[in-house]
Amino acid sequence: MLRLIIRRMLVAIPMLLVCSVLVFVLVANAGDPLEALRGRPNSQQAIAQRTATLHLNKPIFERYWLWFSKMLHGDFGIDNKGLRIGPQLWRAMGTTLQIVLLSTILAVCLGIAVGVISAVRQYSFFDYSATFVSFLFYAMPVFWFAVLLKVFGAIEFNNWLENPGIGTVGFLLIGLLGAGFTSMLFGFKRTVSKRRRLIAGIAGFAGTVLVCLLVDRFLADRTYFRWIGTVNTTDPRFAHQGFWPRLGDHLGHLLLPVTTLAVISYAGYSRFTRASMLETLSADYVRTARAKGVSERAVIFKHAFRTALIPIVTVVALDFGAIFGGAIITETVFSIQGMGKLFREALQKDIDPNKAMAYLIVTAINVVVFNLIADIIYAKLDPRIRHE
Amino acid sequence: MRTTKRGKLAVIAVGLALVAAACSDSKDTKTTAPPAKGGTITYAAEQEFYTYNNGTSDGNAFANALVLNPVQPSTFYFDDKAALVMSTDLLDSAELTSTSPETVVYKIKADAVWSDGVAVDCKDFQLAWISSNGTLTQQGSDGTPVTDPDSGTSVLLFNTASTTGYENIKSVECADGGKTVTATYDKNFSDWNALFSGLIPAHVVEAKSGVADIAKAYADKNMADLAKAAEFWNTGFTADKGIDPTVMVSAGPFMITSFTPGESVVLEKNPKWWGTPALADSIVFRLIDDATQQPIALQNKEVQVITPQPNPDLLAQLEGVSGAEVKVDGGYTYEHMDFNFASPLTKQLPVRQAFALCLPRQEIVDKLIIPVNPSAVVVNNHFYFPFQSEYVDNAGDYAKVDIAKAKSTLEADGWALGSDGIYAKGGTRLSMKIARKDPNPRRASEVQLTAASCKEAGIEIIDQPNEDIFSNILPTGQYEIALFAWVGSPLQSSQKAIFTTGGSSNFGQYTNTKLDPYLDQLTTELDPAKLAAAADAADKLVWADVATIPIFQFPDLTATDGTVTGVIYNPTQAGITWNAQLWSLK
DSSP: OHHHHHHHHHHHHHHHHHHHHHHHHHHHTTOOTTGGGTTSTTHHHHHHHHHHHTTTTSOHHHHHHHHHHHHHTTOOOBOTTSOBHHHHHHHHHHHHHHHHHHHHHHHHHHHHHHHHHHHHTTTSHHHHHHHHHHHHHHHSOHHHHHHHIIIIIIIIHHHHHHSOOOHHHHHHHHHHHHHHHHHHHHTTSTTSOHHHHHHHHHHHHHHHHHHHHHHHHHHTTOOOOOOOOSSSSOOGGGTTSOHHHHHHHHHHHHHHHHHHHHHHHHHHHHHHHHHHHHHHHTSHHHHHHHHHTOOHHHIIIIIIIHHHHHHHHHHHHHHHHHHHTOOHHHHHHTTOOSHHHHHHHHHSSSOOHHHHHHHHHHHHHHHHHHHHHHHHHHHHHOHHHHHO | OHHHHHHHHHHHHHHHHHHHHHHTTTTTHHHHOOOSOOOEEEEEESSOOOBSOTTBTTTOOHHHHHHHTTTSOOSEEEOTTSOEEEOTTTEEEEEEEEETTEEEEEEEOTTOBOTTSOBOOHHHHHHHHHHHSSOOBOBOTTSOBOBOTTTOOBOBSSOBSOOTTGGGEEEEEEEGGGTEEEEEESSOOTTGGGSSOSOOOHHHHHHHHTOSOHHHHHHTTOHHHHHHHHHHHHHTTBGGGOOOTTTSOOOSSEEEEEEETTTEEEEEEOTTOOSSOOSSSEEEEEEOOOGGGHHHHHHTTSOSEEOOOOOHHHHHHHHTSTTOEEEEEEEEEEEEEEEOTTSTTTTSHHHHHHHHHHOOHHHHIIIIITTTOTTOOOOOOSSOOTTSTTOOOOOGGGGSOOHHHHHHHHHHTTOEEOTTSOEEETTEEOEEEEEEESSOHHHHHHHHHHHHHHHHTTOEEEEEEESOHHHHTGGGTOOSEEEEEEEOOSOGGGGHHHHSTTOTTOTTOOOOTTHHHHHHHHHHOOOHHHHHHHHHHHHHHHHHHTOEEEEEEEEEEEEEOSSEEOOOOOOSTTOGGGGGGGOEEO
């Protein structure tokens, strides 16, 4: 195992070096970093100044060396606004990491759960609805979905928070949800009779309505703060408050972007899990297990699911590396200063070579690292890999 | 079996708990609610604040100016009619005491202090002049000036955004313990009252760079000290270092109290402010760089004031926001058609005249601008805008489309209508290309309307879209007409570069020796009445030559959620926060 990791890492280093040279040359030829300075009152002096800062008068390989030697010491230089890039990069990585991590966890949990149930109950009502929903999510444009979320998940919900109450329709809807939930839980086994499912449903309805009644009493005559944000990751008015209020505010701002990203990945993961699970469920060893008299639960979770997980884990690891490069649209719509926005800024108007390089090199490292992680997990999960 | 049942019960309990939680999502938000009425007004900033020193070449940005308006002191400010008004908060008086040489005496209020308690005084004026007069250049370790090998230009020691005006000043003298400032010019500068705005605290630069007296260092030509001061002036004020209250001091109604990169800037009342207190306790700038998301944030009550670039979709979006107050005005940025005087066609006056007569300016405004700004009008002056008192309609014959006159003008010049309906002379068809930025649907429509109208007058117009006309088309000279916008300015001294012979912004190489003296006068004339007269004379000449044709002002939008008052549009580069101290919650 260790040998595999070391071997992979040794391959990664020259790959990154070649990549950095290639990217540096591309960025150097991608645009004119002096563009915005032309035609300004003191353009001559400003151009002279920036030329000196960016070493534009030096040959490209000397520039590369200057950049590379500084980068090795963790210094990414300054951008066209005269700001240091390092702190911007770390901050953007932190922000993106929060969102990507949360959304990946959410998407993986939901996607795998729904995918497994869909496969086990293939062609059931649940399977069809899950398929419909995931294709719907898959087909939705991100910016449109984000705006929908903002309108209903933020504006309408916040309006409701300002004057909360459940209302008759609310009781009915939530009650029905509760009924569906309990009857599904009770009736998951196909052997459960219809009557029992119905009883479970009615009990669920009654229980939920009862809880909601209590909650409604509690909510009456109260008013709450508009919790869900549509832009940024914090509300500056919370800056001087304690840890918990700030965390609450932060979560209220992360909710919508995380949901947006999660929904897109969820669609993929659930389809992927379903397919993988169907394949293993029809494998010979699963049939053997069933024939031996192993319980259905053990067949599904111990035999089929474990094997089905192998390709999913790899996909998740690779995906994580890719989204970490930034979800440009999501970040833009929610005004979040993550990796995607950093890259967009580097290319907007006049190209900002140092900024673009910082982004590209970090993204390259990232992709390499997550490829490595995917390989390692794959080897760990699948004993056949190691022996080859 | 038993365990399974218990397991199911547990799951049901969790399920119920989840549903219950869904009903009461907000349980803990009660404790986190900030005070309901704290007098905070939030503005949606389209770009991020990033430096306290807006005077550097890197730092010169509208986003910074918006935050700094109520923070840094200025001798004069632009009001909502683009007139320069003396700040009675900062000054007792500002007087032009002599016109030859031009001498201006500023008397600073005795109680004017920075938020760290140090007086606002003459030293701050001296720093503005020293940093921006362009006389100090960087020196290498061997003492020779650092230059750009391509242009041979010296790199300035203070990386200033502009030396305009300050380069005309010979000396800035102090008296009365630093409260009287006398600026003496060696070359007159008409827009003297636009100088000394957004002052940077000299005592901060001195303290942080370890220079005892910056004015003395300048007088003694102590380059080592000046280099240290310049180093701090150039790089010490950027926001990536965080908000240091000893650096980003305020001498305005508000001070910067917090900055969250990528998110927000918070201004709170300056406790040392000596003038009329601001009405709001705090002004917050939140970064929302996608303009289409600003109305949603307004609707979600996250921001109260937004100024995105308007378009019909955005206006429709705002109509759906209950209580929103929306206003659209024409600003200083204006669309215009510029002729290429190096082209064999457009260097001929009758061709330019005929084009001006078929250019459907009113139709362009009606169809493309009125839907966004119902009060939009055609601009008929190159030097003043309709909201200014000096504005005069000098368009004359070119005010309206006149196809018959366009034809007769061409025919009088020897052009003859060809069988294809296009005029020709000496084998040359009257076919002209309009260069414009692409993609830009509005400009594409403008060219379409123009082509349709001019076809009737026997002039063929060809659309020449390019993603960057300033780099790819204008320098090559391969065009007849350029369609683009100027970011205008109320400062008449700034007009020279556009119209004068060989001017840096005179892309079409227009030249008129009668015009040049007027343009010179615009930079030096100290009498406002004579200045307006010179601008008017210059405008009449530009119209007579049909050198460039203004079309319309870009619409600017100001919207509030209806809970604030005092937010007033300002067409100049000051921006919406020019009167932030008068913003208040209803």
